[in-house]
Amino acid sequence: MTTRRLSVALMAVGGLVLLSVALMLVPRPWWAVLVSGWPVLVPVSGGLVVLVAGVLLWRRDGVKHEVSAAPTPPDRQVRPLRSWVIPVGVAVVGAVTWAAVTRLQGSVPAVGDGVQRAQLQMESIKTALTIGAAVTGAFALLLAFRRQQLAERTQQATEYDAGEKRVTELYVKAADQLGSDKAPVRLAGLYALERLAHDNPIHRQSIVEVICAYLRMPYTPPTDAPDPAAATDDPDPAAATRAADTGDSDKPAVDPREERQVRLAAQRILARHLRPTTPEGEPHSLYWGPKVTLDLTEAVLIDLDLEGCHLHNATFTRTHFSGVAWFGGATFSGGAWFVGATFSGGVGFVGAMFSGGVQFGGVTFSGLAGFGGATFSDDVGFVGATFSSVAWFDRATFSDVAQFGGATFSGDARFDRATFSGDARFDEATFSRAASFDGATLGGVRYDGPRSVAE
Numbered sequence: 001m002t003t004r005r006l007s008v009a010l011m012a013v014g015g016l017v018l019l020s021v022a023l024m025l026v027p028r029p030w031w032a033v034l035v036s037g038w039p040v041l042v043p044v045s046g047g048l049v050v051l052v053a054g055v056l057l058w059r060r061d062g063v064k065h066e067v068s069a070a071p072t073p074p075d076r077q078v079r080p081l082r083s084w085v086i087p088v089g090v091a092v093v094g095a096v097t098w099a100a101v102t103r104l105q106g107s108v109p110a111v112g113d114g115v116q117r118a119q120l121q122m123e124s125i126k127t128a129l130t131i132g133a134a135v136t137g138a139f140a141l142l143l144a145f146r147r148q149q150l151a152e153r154t155q156q157a158t159e160y161d162a163g164e165k166r167v168t169e170l171y172v173k174a175a176d177q178l179g180s181d182k183a184p185v186r187l188a189g190l191y192a193l194e195r196l197a198h199d200n201p202i203h204r205q206s207i208v209e210v211i212c213a214y215l216r217m218p219y220t221p222p223t224d225a226p227d228p229a230a231a232t233d234d235p236d237p238a239a240a241t242r243a244a245d246t247g248d249s250d251k252p253a254v255d256p257r258e259e260r261q262v263r264l265a266a267q268r269i270l271a272r273h274l275r276p277t278t279p280e281g282e283p284h285s286l287y288w289g290p291k292v293t294l295d296l297t298e299a300v301l302i303d304l305d306l307e308g309c310h311l312h313n314a315t316f317t318r319t320h321f322s323g324v325a326w327f328g329g330a331t332f333s334g335g336a337w338f339v340g341a342t343f344s345g346g347v348g349f350v351g352a353m354f355s356g357g358v359q360f361g362g363v364t365f366s367g368l369a370g371f372g373g374a375t376f377s378d379d380v381g382f383v384g385a386t387f388s389s390v391a392w393f394d395r396a397t398f399s400d401v402a403q404f405g406g407a408t409f410s411g412d413a414r415f416d417r418a419t420f421s422g423d424a425r426f427d428e429a430t431f432s433r434a435a436s437f438d439g440a441t442l443g444g445v446r447y448d449g450p451r452s453v454a455e
Contacts, residue, residue, distance in 0.1 A: 105128075294311060413433070415440050
């Protein structure tokens with residue numbers, strides 16, 4: 001909006017400069033104007049440059065708006081025309097006409113007979129009236145421009161309302177599909193929301209929140225346990241599954257295996273639009289921007305893959321990660337909260353970058369916890385975390401305070417070549433096996449050689 005207003009102002013200034021120069025030099029031939037030197041060429045050139053700059057900015061701003069298919073609201077509200085504008089305009093026209101008549105009458109030379117002087121006076125009056133008519137036409141043109149502007153903004157507001165209504169209808173329909181008991185319908189709702197968010201950037205965050213809310217719904221991943229119907233005489237396994245899942249055979253249940261596929265699709269949709277670049281390093285056309293936030297509190301995530309994603313203020317408090325969770329090369333530009341989360345499989349933050357505060361307090365790592373090469377630019381807390389397998393922090397960089405107080409390391413704890421620029425706190429931490437700090441830098445002091453539990 002600011003660019004568009006600036007372009008209009010530049011075009012107006014450039015046009016006024018050219019118009020003023022032209023009006024001052026109308027009586028002279030154009031070739032004489034050009035040869036008159038810099039007093040004319042400088043303002044003409046400046047006016048042309050400003051006018052061209054305004055046109056280019058206008059075109060550039062228009063192309064930028066064409067990228068999105070979302071309805072655009074009116075630029076700004078048009079104020080009602082003041083009641084004094086018309087009388088003032090009439091007064092200005094009258095004053096200009098009177099001034100022109102007076103000036104031209106006074107410029108009539110006192111030569112010749114009375115007839116010639118009368119003819120010259122009549123010509124001057126006609127010229128003055130012509131000037132007055134031109135001013136009147138300019139004032140009428142301004143009123144017509146305003147009328148056209150009002151009509152265009154009315155049309156724009158109408159189109160915007162129609163577009164918003166269409167978006168709302170599609171949004172409600174897709175959200176309603178997510179409540180279906182049929183997995184294909186739920187999948188269709190997710191992909192409809194994805195398309196809606198991609199075409200309407202202004203609604204992306206709200207649609208992401210809907211998808212996150214869906215993932216936060218209670219869910220128990222399927223297991224390889226025998227079918228409950230096998231231990232009964234019920235010939236219908238599906239009916240037995242419904243009874244086991246809901247406790248009420250009159251209500252249809254969601255098949256956990258089908259729901260698994262729906263949730264995997266929801267996770268892939270989020271990951272697909274959170275990657276700013278392609279594997280080849282090119283800008284990703286599906287990227288939704290760096291300000292998308294995720295709130296997956298108490299969600300159940302299955303084999304989550306957010307490799308190379310850009311996350312801003314990501315919340316995974318008390319989230320259950322089923323299977324492998326991969327955050328390799330991910331960038332956390334805001335805060336990241338994993339307090340109380342559970343990783344039932346391995347988790348990888350290899351090469352991840354945390355620009356804001358990070359909290360892994362009370363997290364349970366049941367499998368390998370890989371933080372090799374990760375960068376923590378702010379405070380990071382693993383207070384009370386449990387590492388049941390190998391905790392791998394090789395080459396990790398801790399720029400601020402790193403808190404591991406009360407953490408439990410049941411497997412090997414590897415901090416080889418890690419860099420602790422701030423305080424490294426391991427108060428009351430428990431190391432059941434070897435803790436290696438080979439080549440690590442602690443507070444500017446380099447420690448070589450493995451450190452055992454006894455040390």
